[in-house]
Amino acid sequence: MAAQTLFGKIWNDHVVRAEPDGTTLLYIDRHLVHEVTSPQAFEGLSVAGRTPRRPGAALAVPDHNVPTTDRRIAIADPISAKQIQTLEDNCRTFGITLFGMNDIRQGVVHVIGPEQGFTLPGMTIVCGDSHTSTHGAFGALAFGIGTSEVEHVLATQCLVQKRPKTMEVRVDGQLSPRCSAKDVILAIIGKIGTAGGTGYVIEYTGSAIRALSMEGRMTLCNMSIEGGARAGMVAPDDTTFAYIKGRPMAPTGALWDQAVTAWRQLATDPGATYDAVVELQAETIAPQVTWGTSPGMVTGVDGHVPDPHTMRDEKLRQATERALEYMALVPGMPIRDIKIDKVFIGSCTNSRIEDLRLAASFAKGKKVAGTVHAMVVPGSGLVKQQAEQEGLDRIFKESGFEWREAGCSMCLAMNADVLQPGERCASTSNRNFEGRQGAGGRTHLVSPAMAVAAAVEGHFVDIRHWS
Amino acid sequence: MDAFTTLSGLVAPLDRLNVDTDQIIPKQFLKTIKRTGLREGLFYDWRRRKDGSQDPAFFLNQPRYQAATILLARDNFGCGSSREHAPWALLDQGFRCVLAPSFADIFYNNCFQNGILPVVLTGPEIQALFEGVTARDGYRLTVDLAAQHVTTPDGVAYHFEIDPFRKDCLYRGLDAIGLTLQHAGRITEYEQRRRTQAPWLFQDVG
Numbered sequence: 001m002a003a004q005t006l007f008g009k010i011w012n013d014h015v016v017r018a019e020p021d022g023t024t025l026l027y028i029d030r031h032l033v034h035e036v037t038s039p040q041a042f043e044g045l046s047v048a049g050r051t052p053r054r055p056g057a058a059l060a061v062p063d064h065n066v067p068t069t070d071r072r073i074a075i076a077d078p079i080s081a082k083q084i085q086t087l088e089d090n091c092r093t094f095g096i097t098l099f100g101m102n103d104i105r106q107g108v109v110h111v112i113g114p115e116q117g118f119t120l121p122g123m124t125i126v127c128g129d130s131h132t133s134t135h136g137a138f139g140a141l142a143f144g145i146g147t148s149e150v151e152h153v154l155a156t157q158c159l160v161q162k163r164p165k166t167m168e169v170r171v172d173g174q175l176s177p178r179c180s181a182k183d184v185i186l187a188i189i190g191k192i193g194t195a196g197g198t199g200y201v202i203e204y205t206g207s208a209i210r211a212l213s214m215e216g217r218m219t220l221c222n223m224s225i226e227g228g229a230r231a232g233m234v235a236p237d238d239t240t241f242a243y244i245k246g247r248p249m250a251p252t253g254a255l256w257d258q259a260v261t262a263w264r265q266l267a268t269d270p271g272a273t274y275d276a277v278v279e280l281q282a283e284t285i286a287p288q289v290t291w292g293t294s295p296g297m298v299t300g301v302d303g304h305v306p307d308p309h310t311m312r313d314e315k316l317r318q319a320t321e322r323a324l325e326y327m328a329l330v331p332g333m334p335i336r337d338i339k340i341d342k343v344f345i346g347s348c349t350n351s352r353i354e355d356l357r358l359a360a361s362f363a364k365g366k367k368v369a370g371t372v373h374a375m376v377v378p379g380s381g382l383v384k385q386q387a388e389q390e391g392l393d394r395i396f397k398e399s400g401f402e403w404r405e406a407g408c409s410m411c412l413a414m415n416a417d418v419l420q421p422g423e424r425c426a427s428t429s430n431r432n433f434e435g436r437q438g439a440g441g442r443t444h445l446v447s448p449a450m451a452v453a454a455a456v457e458g459h460f461v462d463i464r465h466w467s
Numbered sequence: 468m469d470a471f472t473t474l475s476g477l478v479a480p481l482d483r484l485n486v487d488t489d490q491i492i493p494k495q496f497l498k499t500i501k502r503t504g505l506r507e508g509l510f511y512d513w514r515r516r517k518d519g520s521q522d523p524a525f526f527l528n529q530p531r532y533q534a535a536t537i538l539l540a541r542d543n544f545g546c547g548s549s550r551e552h553a554p555w556a557l558l559d560q561g562f563r564c565v566l567a568p569s570f571a572d573i574f575y576n577n578c579f580q581n582g583i584l585p586v587v588l589t590g591p592e593i594q595a596l597f598e599g600v601t602a603r604d605g606y607r608l609t610v611d612l613a614a615q616h617v618t619t620p621d622g623v624a625y626h627f628e629i630d631p632f633r634k635d636c637l638y639r640g641l642d643a644i645g646l647t648l649q650h651a652g653r654i655t656e657y658e659q660r661r662r663t664q665a666p667w668l669f670q671d672v673g
Contacts, residue, residue, distance in 0.1 A: 016657045017650060023632040025650060027657055029668050037550065039500035048644070053654075056671025065498065079498040086500050097673035118672065122665070130549040130573060144573055146551035147502075148580035148643070156647040158654060162630060194485055195543040198572055228546065230572050251667035259667045294485050315541065319484045412548075414494045421517070433489040433547060435512050 003269035006235050007166050007201045010141045010266070014124050016158055026161045028153050029123040032109045033060035033096065035087040036414070037128030041151035042090040053157040055095040059118055062087055063108045064414045066101055068377050068404035080415065094154070107380020107406040110134040110348035114218060115380055117247025121236035121263040126153055131348045131430065132231075133224040137217035138244070139236035139266050141201070144225065165275035167200040167229065171208040173282035178463045180358075181216035182350060182428070182447035184208065184280075185223040186288035186298050192278055194296040197229030200276065203268065204234050208282035214243040215354040222349045223430050226295040235267040287463050289335050290432045290445040292323035297432070299335060301450065301462045307331035326434055327442050328422075336460050338444065342425040343374035343455040344437070345401075345448055347411035350428035351379030353386050355448045360392040362452040362463075368400030369458035375402040375417070377409040401455070413438045426454040469582040470640030474563050475609040476536030478600045479526055486540060487547035488574060492556045505552055506559035527560075531604050539596055540567040545574025554581045564610050566617065568593050579633050582640065584612060586627045595623075612638055 004012070016025040038060070045051065052058065065080040067073075075081040084101065091098040099105045105112060110131050113119040119135045125142035126132060128150040135142035149159055169188055189196075202224050204217075212220065217234045224232030234240075241260055244250045251259045286300030297320070299306070305324065308331060311317040324331065329338065345351070345359050356378060368374045376396050378384035384406055387393055393403045410417040411429035419425055419441025428451050432443040446454065449463045457466075496508030509527070516522045526532050538557065544567040545553060554577045557565070564584045578585040588596075599619060600606040609618045612634060616624045636643060647654075662669050 013661075017653050019632065021631055023630070025647060025653070027654070027661070036497050040502050040551075043500070050644070054671075056673065059672050077498075083498050083500060120667070123668065128549060128551075130547065144549040146549055146554075146573060146577035146580060148551060148577065152644050152647065155644045156651075156654065157658075158647055158650075160632070160643065160647065194546055195569060195571070198543070198569065225547075225573075228543070228571065249670070249672060251670065255667050255670075259665075262665060294487075315484055322483075412489075412494050414497065431487075431489070431547060433487045435493060436489055439493070439512055440517070 003272035005166050005268045005272045005274065006139060006203055006233055006266055007141060008272070010122055010124065011163060013122065022162055024161050024163060025158050026124065027158055028126050029057065030118060030125040031058040031153050032113055032125070032127035032132070033058055033150070034064060034109045034127070034129060035062040035083045036064045037147050038090065038150055039083065039086045040147050041154060042094065044151040045094070045154060050155045052094050052096065052154045057157065058096045058154070059113070060087060060091050060096050061099045061106055061109050061112055062101055064408045064412065066407040067415050068407050068409045068417055071102055071405055076416070104381040104385060107383065108348045108351060108408055110222065111352060111379030111383065114138065115247070115382060117244055117250030120244065120250070120259070121240060122266050126159065130225045131222050133229070134218050134222040134348055136221040136224065136231050136233035137214060138240055139233060139263065141231055141233065143230040164230070165200045167197060167202045167276040167278065168274040169202050169204050170206040170277065170279045171204065171282055172206040173208055175208055175282045175285065176464055178449055179285055179287055180447045180449065181212055181219040183285050183288045185220045186290065186295070186445065187280060187285045189223065189227045189295050190288070190298040191280065192227050194226060194294050195228040197224060197227040200229050202227070202229045202232040203274070204232060209234060210237070213354060214239060215352045218352065219349055223295070226430055236263045287447060287450050289450065289460055291327065291329060291335065292320065293326055293432055293434050294323070295430070295432060295445060297323055301335050301460055303335055305329045305331055305333045305335065336462065339424070339459045340372060340426045340444070340454050341423045342419060343372060343451050344377070344410040344425055344427040344429060345375070345451050346377030346379070346409050347429035348379065349430045350448050351377060351383065353383050355428070356383065356387045356392050357390070359448040359452050360395040362449050363399040363401065364395050366399055366456045368455045371458050372455050374400065374455040375404055377404045378406050380406045410437050412436060426451045426460070468580070468640050468642070471563065471582055471584050471612055471637045473609065473611045474536060476607060477532070477534050478537045478539050478596070478606050478608050479532035479535035480539045480597055480600045481526060482541065482597060484541045485543045485546055488545055488550050488553040489547055491545065491553040492550065497550060497552055502555050503559060505556035509556040509560050534561070536561050536563050537608055537610065538562045538565045539593070539600060540565055541593070542567065542569045544570050546571035549573045551577045551580070554578050554583050558583060566593065566596065579637055580643065582637065584610065584637060586610065586617060588617065588625050588627060592625045
């Protein structure tokens with residue numbers, strides 16, 4: 001048999017039928033559901049008189065709308081409350097497991113899947129959310145879908161797909177001290193552009209990727225979509241298996257051994273080829289900061305805001321001028337001179353226990369600058385509990401950070417956590433689009449370590465040299 | 468879903484790169500549990516000036532584009548969030564076709580689920596259409612799905628590629644779920660085979 005990629009093996013394992021033109025009915029193993037992109041799908045099922053084919057393959061959780069303040073108080077926004085109530089009603093009607101708002105297991109959908117062992121290698125996983133790419137960290141094929149496809153998967157456990165192309169993004173070498181997976185993925189997006197991965201599934205390879213923890217790999221795969229790729233993957237290895245073992249929904253006993261044996265076969269075969277290859281050297285990656293309104297508008301913290309006048313492509317120049325106007329930045333200014341008003345540590349990109357441990361280690365004994373408002377939003381109730389057991393909450397609070405309940409929060413500001421017009425935020429989230437964190441708000445994407453340092457200093461600093 | 472055969476309509480130009488779905492429809496409109504009535508949220512922030520008043524410079528606020536059914540756009544249109552509210556809002560405004568040099572994958576796919584035809588033309592072709600639509604009022608295009616071409620008022624026809632399966636579904640307005648359910652037997656066979664090979668995949672949640 002010809003040498004195959006990780007992606008190719010998983011794809012082939014999930015083909016239910018294929019037309020001569022390549023149109024494929026692809027089987028979906030797991031389906032994550034949240035309150036924002038599912039109500040119309042359930043309504044569609046009801047209208048057509050259909051029922052979920054495998055309700056036991058789905059897991060639902062409210063995350064986008066949930067308040068990050070005291071959960072014992074009813075949600076102030078009646079429209080948000082109704083959407084969450086609708087999810088609860090639909091899960092009851094259709095027999096889908098729900099981690100409700102007051103369940104300790106509630107959290108950001110892409111945090112709880114891995115945390116519960118719901119996400120496993122070799123699976124196909126979908127969710128009505130573009131950051132489903134996160135789960136590819138386990139060597140799964142995981143991608144975001146629209147609401148019509150949510151309904152399709154509920155009704156049929158399948159999706160109609162065309163086989164995407166494959167891209168290898170190879171990162172070799174050793175990351176600089178205090179540089180992280182977030183810096184790697186931002187540097188990759190800076191290199192390939194926000195449409196560079198369109199039509200591709202990315203497999204991240206190389207010694208720098210192998211050295212990442214599972215949580216780092218999740219951060220990496222999470223932002224594949226910001227590079228245009230619907231899915232990003234890392235081949236499963238002992239790091240992966242150690243992370244999964246013992247989680248509530250992971251296989252146990254003989255089934256575990258059987259699964260691990262199968263998972264060891266998933267890695268890309270020697271000699272398998274990709275449709276495109278991109279290479280980076282880890283040592284060249286500085287801590288990254290976005291300066292614009294698209295994740296590809298990014299540079300090292302030791303860099304400068306670009307000058308549109310030096311850009312020859314007219315469309316690119318216009319887009320840059322527009323971004324700098326929105327961001328209120330001056331061409332040529334050092335990134336380190338950018339002053340910030342808010343700091344958000346959280347989101348499906350950077351809200352797991354390792355992120356919080358790292359952030360706390362930098363916050364310890366320091367104070368958030370008087371001009372800065374900073375908040376930490378754990379990725380799930382269990383992450384919050386773990387952090388509190390380790391005393392991380394006390395470190396954050398003593399440093400002047402707010403310590404919140406789990407949810408998507410200010411990553412997309414659907415709940416009450418929003419930037420005011422003109423406010424500037426150092427954020428560990430994934431999108432710096434105009435208005436993403438609140439109309440008129442200005443977002444700079446950074447790693448958790450960089451966010452803490454910015455909170456303390458009131459402006460960006462090079463974390464490699466920060467004492 | 469409404470079938471898409473031939474569309475002859477007014478064109479509205481949105482001359483920006485990387486238009487993300489957060490701009491097409493911001494978060495506050497995602498709290499709905501319906502697919503309809505999303506027109507109000509379409510390009511909500513871009514339609515307004517800082518003081519909250521309507522910005523007459525924005526294309527959708529100009530009377531000449533009010534009745535447009537074809538949206539002309541730039542590269543990487545629809546990037547970012549998977550929200551299907553983006554095509555729902557475009558549809559609610561009256562758009563049935565979007566022309567661009569490239570689209571983000573999830574948005575492109577979501578269009579087909581809602582009877583909207585996303586057409587990929589080359590950069591120079593899109594540029595020529597931008598020049599045409601800004602040069603004169605009432606600029607119309609005819610989009611013929613069967614023939615796979617877009618025809619300008621001057622009679623210039625641009626050919627476009629489209630996946631045959633998607634084309635057929637859109638042309639006939641087919642129910643995609645209904646089509647898949649015709650293969651229910653094959654799905655059951657697949658499940659039986661996989662359950663033997665990889666039983667851990669069939670451990671139910673809950």
